Amino acid sequence: MIRDNLTVRLLLRSALAGSVAAVLLLLLLAWPVDDSESEVNLAIAVALAPFPLSMTAAWLARLPVWPLIGLMAPFAMLGVFVFQPDYDSWVSHQGLSFALSITIPVVSGFVFTAMLCKMLFGMMPSLTSEDARTDGDLT
Template sequence: MPRAALAGAAVAVLLLLLLAYPTTDSDSELKLAMAFALAPFPLSAVAAGLARLPHWPAFGLLAPFAMLGVAVIQPDYDVWVLSETLAFGMLIGIPVVVGFMLTALLSLLLSEKTARPAGGDTA
């Protein structure tokens, strides 16, 4: 689990750096929005592979969807935090890290379930 959180934090930092890319017109803003929508998939797979998480290709596919689910249900951080920059960082960073943690928990539960013997309890 700590490796999953660390990989999620790395992806969050990379996504925040991507959003810091300067845009000059509406066309470049559209390209940046499309890049931000698609970037979590390869970034998640690479980060999970570098963190040596089990089933790392599945992280590349499942973690961005978990991130999106957490982003939809998260609260508005402007009420809690005075700095708009910190609130924006939390708006991006928290769903990414929590999405990685949820995917790691799902991976752990599924691998634990498949590792049990088929015959049941032998004791």
Template sequence: MPMLLKAVLAGAAIGASQVLILVFWPHDVDNEFTGVAVMMFAPFPLAFLLSWAARMPRWPIVGLSTPFVMLVFAMVMGAGMQWLPDSPVSLAIPAVIGFPFTAWLCAPGNRMARIAAAGTVLLALCAAPLVSKAIQAAEVIGDMKSSGIPLVAPAIPNYRLDSVDPTWLPEMIGFTYHPTDDHGSGRWVEVYVRPGGAASPEAACADPMPDWSWKTVTPCRQIAPGVWTTRLENGYTPVYARHGEALVQVGGYDAITEDFLLSVLPTFRPITAVEIAAAS
């Protein structure tokens, strides 16, 4: 049997073992970490044993190197994870590719071709984070443009936009701001933007979103023309208002006052999808 075919079968065996561990290991709190650890370390003895059994050229090097090469391929694949099938079987791909690649690198033959191939994989590993970020940014931009959510966000003095949460698309988009001098003060501000037709500020106040199952401890009340607020049992205070065609929500915890939240509302401005994607 050709060497590469044996290597593919050996890689498939390693990948299958990881899938089986993932699927059949007990999924409870006490065993979750153990199952992941077993799945991560299983390739080390298996690769060494299968390299010997399949009589790979320089089998000790192949056996010892394969798990690390698999890790490299897994990290490279992470950049395009959204194109992989949403199935545990995807977990086997690094092994199916990694074992034959390692065996080929260690086999006798044209060294320059093997050095070039290894260099290409290492370059792909270095580029993977940039590629992944670009892909994610493009996805966020596309989701934002198709959601119908008005692209507005506040420019809060002495605060910086730290992150964007696209989890709630297409219903709304979330922003998190921290003080530029923040040292764990708890003064961060959360902002959510929804289409204006989603609800009135009064109705949004009566049915807070996101729904974290925290009960309100004060009735909704109007604190300024068109601006409504309440307070949740976890100490969170949101205010709701209109900004053009958007329904906006600005909130914070105990360290954030209603007056401060009111002062944020006039700072809303247009923001581009590119800016949002960069912050996400």
């Protein structure tokens, strides 16, 4: 259960960053190619594009540990992409099925990575100004 407002804001920001990265990746995939050399270049660009897109989207969304989220989100995207179902039986349009197969892993990869970073780094005790004044004396 989500208990605090900061977690909800983190989820919404990470979903927004994932949505932006997914739209930009879909626009890159819609790029017209003419010959086989262009197809190879486009395949290389699509394979490497999630890394700078994730870093930029995490930075623009002001996610807490954005370098780590931006670096790890493409690997989470790949993990979701491998285990996702076939959307052809759910939707009738082939283009929508392709868009879902790209968008769902990207958005869920961002959300999974952001929540993992929240669990790992968000529960660490922080030194507040009141703790600093006691100099470690907890009595």
